Amino acid sequence: MIELVGLDADDTLWHNEPLYTRRRERFHDLLARYEPEGVLDDRLYEVELRNLQHFGYGVKGFVLSMIETAIEITGGRLESADVRTIIDWGRDMLASPTELLDGVGEALEALGKQLPMILITKGDLLDQQSKLARSGLGHHFKGIEIVSEKDARVYTNVMARYGVPPEGFVMVGNSLRSDILPAIEAGAHAVYVPYEMSWIHERV
Template identity: 55%
Template structure:
């Protein structure tokens, strides 16, 4: 393998915490609906509503908040009090405004990676929220380009890499989601590096393709640096 000429990077749970915040919001939501269903039932219903709504609302905190409200209305038979709905809206607002702190070592790793190849942020979700998180992270200056997309597919990666002057075969995509960051990038013809995060949203779960010749897995983003240096 030759050294990539463009490095794509995921944002949520690769550069900063995201799923941890959603898990805390799930706990709060379960408590708010305890009068109508137990936690496993709430989680099951919410997951079904989220899947149903992905094509309508897309990914991110706004769509998640709307799905929580819809779940509350359905599980309560339309009887959820205004106070509960207000608490759900407040929880969604907190997700949207929570401080963004880069994961340990991420800035140093990005600075070193940027010396090896241009960095391209490829993240999915709500445009305004993702732009706000990137600005709040203080990492924006390290990226040569930013792509905020509704879904990550092989075509998404092909178009994104080519827009930035790189054939997919010369690009690397690194992120925490096998389903979104790894499998479609490999399908596009790129190389892919998995940087696992301790928590994985069920919708993003998939088996890592360890036998694939263009796949690598690392414990931290910083470990990409010596691996890239080992390439010709």
């Protein structure tokens, strides 16, 4: 019997990946004079992956990775104005409105009448807290868990913290890599809610 529902946030409750996709497109335009088309995505992803252990997930790590990628691609010739442009993109992303997916408010209202819910999201603490505050959804949740990574150990710890056995917990999210497979590995249930696009790192 399900006792507690865990919900992902980014691209499950509100739109997130489109912000990154738009900035990647502008990053292409910014560096088009330095790098052949089709190469930049791979280079940026390599740097993002390398930096995850240092900067974690979220806008700040993404911005630092864009700057580092640009420096590498230009051989250190990146102009200061271009660095400023990338930093400004990051500020814009952090200040962007939290746009809910259609029907999310109504769905949480209905689900909350049946079962307690917690939010489990990964990323930068301040950014995730800010998005949650702007979303207006915080009152639906019994607890908020902002973690640096989502793996079986994290889900096991969360279930223990709320006193729920694995068979009594279900995780709902859009990422097979972060929301579904590790929750199942921890012995819990999981419900996959696909989103229209995903970062390559979240694909399996």
